[in-house]
Amino acid sequence: xxxxxxxxxxxxxxxxxxxxxxxxxxxxxxxxxxxxxxxxxxxxxxxxxxxxxxxxxxxxxxxxxxxxxxxxxxxxxxxxxxxxxxxxxxxxxxxxxxxxxxxxxxxxxxxxxxxxxxxxxxxxxxxxxxxxxxxxxxxxxxxxxxxxxxxxxxxxxxxxxxxxxxxxxxxxxxxxxxxxxxxxxxxxxxxxxxxxxxxxxxxxxxxxxxxxxx
Numbered sequence: 301x302x303x304x305x306x307x308x309x310x311x312x313x314x315x316x317x318x319x320x321x322x323x324x325x326x327x328x329x330x331x332x333x334x335x336x337x338x339x340x341x342x343x344x345x346x347x348x349x350x351x352x353x354x355x356x357x358x359x360x361x362x363x364x365x366x367x368x369x370x371x372x373x374x375x376x377x378x379x380x381x382x383x384x385x386x387x388x389x390x391x392x393x394x395x396x397x398x399x400x401x402x403x404x405x406x407x408x409x410x411x412x413x414x415x416x417x418x419x420x421x422x423x424x425x426x427x428x429x430x431x432x433x434x435x436x437x438x439x440x441x442x443x444x445x446x447x448x449x450x451x452x453x454x455x456x457x458x459x460x461x462x463x464x465x466x467x468x469x470x471x472x473x474x475x476x477x478x479x480x481x482x483x484x485x486x487x488x489x490x491x492x493x494x495x496x497x498x499x500x501x502x503x504x505x506x507x508x509x510x511x512x513x514x
Contacts, residue, residue, distance in 0.1 A: 391431030
């Protein structure tokens with residue numbers, strides 16, 4: 301899957317390099333090759349495997365937040381759709397539904413990915429973490445708590461995706477600089493403009509994960 305969002309995106313300094321959003325814009329095109337309009341599941345080398353008739357459902361197993369789910373899905377269903385409509389995990393929000401806003405961000409094998417641009421069948425066999433999976437029992441996770449403490453939201457619609465992007469970033473880089481944080485969340489849009497507090501929350505969450513002030 302080529303829309304994978306690296307938590308440690310291509311290094312970018314002002315005036316040079318490639319931003320994560322540029323990377324995503326070019327790489328997301330590869331999604332279309334996974335399942336054709338006729339339901340033929342294709343491999344990365346171009347060879348075809350089994351054909352699935354339009355509307356038919358196929359069995360898959362998804363490992364989400366440490367729990368396995370056995371499902372019957374249509375090959376065209378996105379992971380975002382399956383999470384929300386089939387499983388009932390609504391933390392991943394649907395905004396643009398075309399890989400631009402980032403509100404549906406989840407972690408797949410610890411890397412932030414757009415759930416709206418990831419097919420459910422593609423995620424089989426990988427570890428999926430949603431916003432709900434960050435909770436520590438009834439308590440907020442570290443990044444969630446940092447966002448609350450720093451008022452890193454206004455309307456809150458983009459917040460789950462922002463949190464997941466920061467969670468993935470800190471998993472790859474426990475002590476990111478401001479520039480690295482800005483690049484790390486560049487694939488997540490906040491229409492309310494809460495970026496200064498989002499950046500503060502990310503820095504604080506990093507401190508907490510490193511064992512700093514609580």
